[in-house]
Structures are given as structure tokens and as C-alpha cells.
Amino acid sequence: MNRIKIPVGPQHPALKEPANFQLVLEGEKIYEASVRLGYNHRGIEKACEQRSYIQDIYLVERVCGICSHSHSTAFVQAVEEIAGLQIPPRAAYIRTLIGELERIHSHLLWLGVAGHEVGFDTLLMYTWRDREIVMDLLAELTGNRVNYGINTIGGVRRDVSPEQLADISKGIDALEERTKYYIQVATEEATLIARLSKVGFLSHTDALKLGAVGPTARACGVDRDMRRDDPYAAYADLDFKVIVDNHSDVYGRTLVRAGELMQTYGMVRQLVKKMPAGEITVRAPRKIPAGEAFSRYEAPRGEDVHYVQANGSEKPERVKIRAPTLANLSAVSKMLEDNYLADAPIVIAAIDPCFSCTDRALAIKDAQKGAHGAMEWGNLREYGIEWHRQRGIDFSDLNKRFAKLMEKN
């Protein structure tokens, strides 16, 4: 049979973020797949070297829009290790609390996306509605729905009040009720089971060999979780189970994430109950002494690692970030092999890919002028309008007519 090569992406309706997959097809089946990434590369690692440690916290937080707290925690943990800082117990608990609430919103988001990719949009509507509960809690605790800005070197920036803790307990009760229902759907709904089973299979051996992480690996029977294996923040004080499944397919990955949600509710309850009193920060020096540290964090998508090298000044010498999606990508090519083309969206979505995380990083380029330089928002907007106008798409007239219409009314 003739083989046909199909490019999917970087801009494609089935992908939520830019990535390019070259799929070699034999009939309807994928014979071979390769990935091209980098469309979201923003130069964050280089930018970190040119900014102070405090500025870098906010920069690395913007590596990802979903697991922002994962990156800022991994970064501050490394800096604190170099500076020899011991954060107060209350700060460790608050960090963990935000981290687990973030996991809830991330896993619920994934469940919705997965539902959408297999044509089960009711699940998308349900989970994303319920996700608002945890988004509201995060907004109440930190002031933001994402990019919480809670971490600082030596602790956290905001305390939690007893009323907020009570709100968390109420929200968690509601979410647990809903998640029980989703688990019932996932384990009893025959069409969903049939749609997800044996799709995107990755053997245990391949998961180990290709270095898969997080729920992707745990659904292949790899019993690994940084929260238990390399405990940080307050995880050593918590009692929880690592969810492992042996289905090794998209169905297994769904069960692992649903199971993890239930564990997370338990963890949040323990954190609320045991929240120690006391300070939330220790004083951190502006200049960090020379040294290096390697920090690991179990992000919703898997192990997130940061390496920081300090040179004694107020700016780091080097910051290296490896987000979980990059570790999972080698496995994606393997998972796609021998699957139907129509399964590609859910197979890719099943690792919960986050290409912004993966690509990270600086130069905004003005190709026409041949110079680099940051663009102001207004300039960028004008540039976009001009770009489209040159290609025959002009809304300025429409905007004027719309303004006139509004005046009349």
C-alpha cells in the first residue's frame, strides 16, 4: 500500500497549542510519527540570566498557564537550597495547598479536553463548570485564577485566613461529589470505555525506555511520583496513595487522573486540618551565594525539574527548565504508531501536552525592520491589523460602521 505523509499542525483544529506532527499513513493507520516543536519558544532561560531572582520567579511562573505554580515552586526550591534557607512550616503547607488546588483545576481541565476530543462534549461542559469551583477558590486565596504569585524566596507572599480554609473545605466536598460521578461515568459508560481502550498503547518497557513521566507513565504501571519519592514542601507530612494503573492506554490515563483527583481531595483536607501557625516567610538575601541546586516537582503533567546555578550576584548564572511534556514527547510518537489517524487528537491530548511549558523561552523579532526588540502591546496590535490589511482583511470600515450604529442607539 502506498504511504502518505500528512502534516498535522503547527496550526490545526485538533491541537490546542502549536506543534507539528508528521504522520506517515498506511491507509487509515499511522505507520510512523515524528514531532517538530519549538513554536512557543520564548527564550525564558536566557531572559532569567538577565533578571534578578525575584523577577525570575514571576518569569518562570509564566512558563505555563496551567501549571504555573509548579514552575515557580521548583525554581524557588532550588534557590532556597543554594541560599541555605529553611522555609517556615506554614509556608510549606500553603505552597502545597496551592499546588494541590492547581492539580485539581488541571486534571478537571484535562478531563474536559479528553471528553471533547472523543466527541463527548457533555463531559467537557460538566467538568469545566465544576472546575470553576476550584478556580474561584484559587482566586480567593491568591487573587488570580492562574499565575498565582504566591511564592517568594524564603516562603509565600499571602497568608490564608480561617474563613478561607472553611471555604476550601466546602469547595472540596462539592468537587469530591462530582468527581465520584465522573469516576462512575469512566468505569461504567460503555461507549467511553470502548472509545478509549487500546487507543494510544504504550508498553511498560517503552514508558521506562522513553522516559515518560507523570500520569502518562503511571498509567503504564510505572510507580513513580516525586511527592512520595523525593518529598518537598509539606508532602512528607501527608498521607496519600500513588495511583498506578496497568491499562497502558488512554483509558488508563483517564483512570489515573480521576484517581489522583480523589487522592488530592484527601490531601487538601489534611492540609487544611493540620495547617501550622506561625510566620510565612524567612528573610532571604538579595544576592544568592555561589552554588547550584537541582529541584524536582510533581506537576499535574509529571515530573518538572529545574536546575539553578548561582554566581554570588543578584542574578542567576543559569536556569534550566525541563517541563514534563518534553519528557513525554518521545513516547507520543510511539503511542501514535499503529493507531488510526482519527485517534491522533485524543492520543496527543492524553499526555495533557503543554507546549508553552516545553518550549519556554526571548527575542521578539521584527523581521521587516531586521532588528530585535520588545514590542509594546499597542504596537503589536497595530502590526497585526496592518499585517491583515495587506492581505485584504480590513475591519476598520466595519468598526466605524459599528461605532456609528452604537451612537444612533
Next chain:
Amino acid sequence: MKEEEISSQLAAQFPFLAGQVRIQRARRLWVEVSSDNFMDVLTCLAGKMGFSILCTITGLDAGDSFAFIYHLSREDGTVLNLKTKILKTGGQWKSIGKLFPGGIFYEREIADLLGVKFEDLPPGARYPLPDNWPQGQYPLRKDWQALSGSAPEKREAP
């Protein structure tokens, strides 16, 4: 203590590493080896000693040389950071794709951002810079400035 056990095990395997292992804290070990001994030490760590997980590879611009840190982990969460250096004029460095197939992306990233050439890196798309990135521009080198160099050539959409 398991960290000290690992340290003495390594020293028993490789006498030149006696007293060279730095234990920074629980579950964090650091060791530097010469580029000639690197492959032997890595193979031993990844095989016999159970450091079978490659978390990532960090590439560093260390003046006249490149430094690489291989962050290796065991199933119990212990991390050994294996560091080595090559001269910038020395040319090529070895790919560890055979031992860790998942490490190829990390090597491509170092190749793109630092300009290190890897032997036996399988053919494939570059990562993460765009295809029309100007040649000889390596953003993570210390002497690289965002304002230097020419803009990428303009290409029409296919």
C-alpha cells in the same frame, strides 16, 4: 545512609572518584568526571547502580569549555548529577541516545541553543529554534546578545 553508600560504591568501581562525590543534601549527589571517563561512569551508573532515569541534561557555557550535567535518578528518588566538560574547540560530544532514547530531545536542545555538535545523533527536526534561525547564533552562550545578529530571512508561506 544511602548517599554515602552510593559514594563508596562509586569509589570502589572507579578509584579516581574516591572523595570526589559531593553530598549536598539527602537524595542529592554531585560528581564531576573527565570527558574520557564519562561514558564508563554513565554506563555503570545507569546499569548496575540503578540510576536508570534521565531527568534531563543541562548544558552550560563555562568560558572556553562546555559543561554538561546529566541529572540521573534512581527509583527511590535519589538524584546523582554527573558533570563533565569538553573544550569548545574540541568539536564533538557523544550522544547518549543508545542508553536513554528519551534523551535525544535534550541533546537537540543543547545542540540548538549552545552550538554543541553531537556524534551519532539520529536525523530529525531541530529543536527548539525555527528552521530559518540564522546560522552560528547560539542564544544560551554567554557572549550572545539578543540585539546582535541578523533577522531570519523572510519566507513566503508554502
